[in-house]
Amino acid sequence: MLDISIAYSRYKFMGFEFLTWLWFTMEMDVNTIQHDEFTEFSIKIGNRMVIENAFHNSMETVTIKGDDAGLEEGMLALRKGGMITEMNMIAVSDRQQWQFTLKGESLAIAALKIQNDVEPENKEDMEAQVIDRIFTCERIIDWIHHLFHQFIKLRLSDKWKNAIIPAMHQWIVKAD
Amino acid sequence: MSFLSSNVSITNYIVNGQLEEPVAETIFERLSSHVIEDIDGEATDKSVGWTSYDNPFEPDFKGSQFIIGSHFVFSLRIDKKQISPRVILKHYQKELAKKLKETGRDYLNKGEKKAVKDYVITMLYQRIPASPYVYDMVWNYEKSRISFFSNQKTANDEFETLFIKSFNLELIRIFPYTSAFFLQNISDSEKDILNSLKPDSFI
Numbered sequence: 001m002l003d004i005s006i007a008y009s010r011y012k013f014m015g016f017e018f019l020t021w022l023w024f025t026m027e028m029d030v031n032t033i034q035h036d037e038f039t040e041f042s043i044k045i046g047n048r049m050v051i052e053n054a055f056h057n058s059m060e061t062v063t064i065k066g067d068d069a070g071l072e073e074g075m076l077a078l079r080k081g082g083m084i085t086e087m088n089m090i091a092v093s094d095r096q097q098w099q100f101t102l103k104g105e106s107l108a109i110a111a112l113k114i115q116n117d118v119e120p121e122n123k124e125d126m127e128a129q130v131i132d133r134i135f136t137c138e139r140i141i142d143w144i145h146h147l148f149h150q151f152i153k154l155r156l157s158d159k160w161k162n163a164i165i166p167a168m169h170q171w172i173v174k175a176d
Numbered sequence: 177m178s179f180l181s182s183n184v185s186i187t188n189y190i191v192n193g194q195l196e197e198p199v200a201e202t203i204f205e206r207l208s209s210h211v212i213e214d215i216d217g218e219a220t221d222k223s224v225g226w227t228s229y230d231n232p233f234e235p236d237f238k239g240s241q242f243i244i245g246s247h248f249v250f251s252l253r254i255d256k257k258q259i260s261p262r263v264i265l266k267h268y269q270k271e272l273a274k275k276l277k278e279t280g281r282d283y284l285n286k287g288e289k290k291a292v293k294d295y296v297i298t299m300l301y302q303r304i305p306a307s308p309y310v311y312d313m314v315w316n317y318e319k320s321r322i323s324f325f326s327n328q329k330t331a332n333d334e335f336e337t338l339f340i341k342s343f344n345l346e347l348i349r350i351f352p353y354t355s356a357f358f359l360q361n362i363s364d365s366e367k368d369i370l371n372s373l374k375p376d377s378f379i
Contacts, residue, residue, distance in 0.1 A: 020378065114184065137184070152357075
């Protein structure tokens with residue numbers, strides 16, 4: 001394995017490609033990222049997206065935010081060669097929904113919003129709430145890692161160059 | 177950041193290695209020997225240690241309170257004292273004037289000025305209380321993974337250092353490369369491709 005600090009910087013592009021692929025997949029065929037183990041989740045884009053485009057020696061950053069934000073600007077930034085570096089997402093289950101920002105370079109979860117329905121009244125309530133919170137966080141983390149692993153298997157296969165890149169290219173250039 | 181709050185940030189880790197059995201007792205011992213030390217009234221500017229997630233200002237690991245179901249839950253606490261440079265300057269100049277008056281001299285040499293400054297900083301650190309920062313962590317021992325509830329670089333760096341010092345286990349932060357590398361069903365040939373991967377363009 002490569003040195004951790006070198007690997008972090010050198011391979012952060014994988015996280016950016018992952019988020020860009022995720023948007024493409026959500027738009028074009030969301031069923032391909034549904035999995036039997038995570039049937040409770042469906043996914044949609046939240047209220048913030050950061051796209052960076054490094055060309056020559058300068059960096060252009062486009063941030064789209066707001067609940068009713070249009071994603072046309074995001075598509076325009078992709079058309080200029082940008083990649084998504086952060087994406088706010090909403091995971092919806094039949095019981096509730098969780099909103100969070102996923103950072104491409106670290107796969108870290110930021111600003112995960114979880115509802116606290118009931119104020120614990122005693123020690124047992126408190127422990128039940130802690131267990132529920134651990135379970136919820138682990139489910140979300142597992143699901144994100146499952147999505148990333150699905151991407152990685154694809155990224156390391158011939159299908160990536162032969163089918164995915166051309167399809168993503170078409171999606172980006174043809175989007176209205 | 178409390179993992180029970182309504183807005184949390186999470187950094188994930190893989191833990192390499194096993195603790196001495198019985199694990200809960202080993203964790204209790206390691207937490208107790210690296211528990212946060214209060215520095216209020218001390219001339220120290222920083223303290224880093226473990227504390228209880230449910231009572232971070234009165235750490236108590238007795239009775240296996242850090243065991244929740246099949247997980248270990250405890251917190252990193254960082255106590256810090258910060259003094260404004262202007263406050264230091266004010267007290268330094270006052271102390272300098274006092275020293276000159278006491279000695280009846282017109283000036284102090286470099287070493288004497290440094291001693292005055294050190295005295296002022298020590299005196300101020302003793303007087304101001306530390307600000308505590310608490311970050312929870314959840315250790316799924318069976319799956320060898322940890323969720324640390326902060327994305328802040330300083331907090332993560334302190335956590336990694338204290339964890340390795342306390343438990344003598346390797347801690348690997350999960351990010352795109354490590355997540356791919358430690359994927360269970362990744363083959364050697366895929367690892368070779370991974371190690372030579374270059375960014376692609378979709379345009």
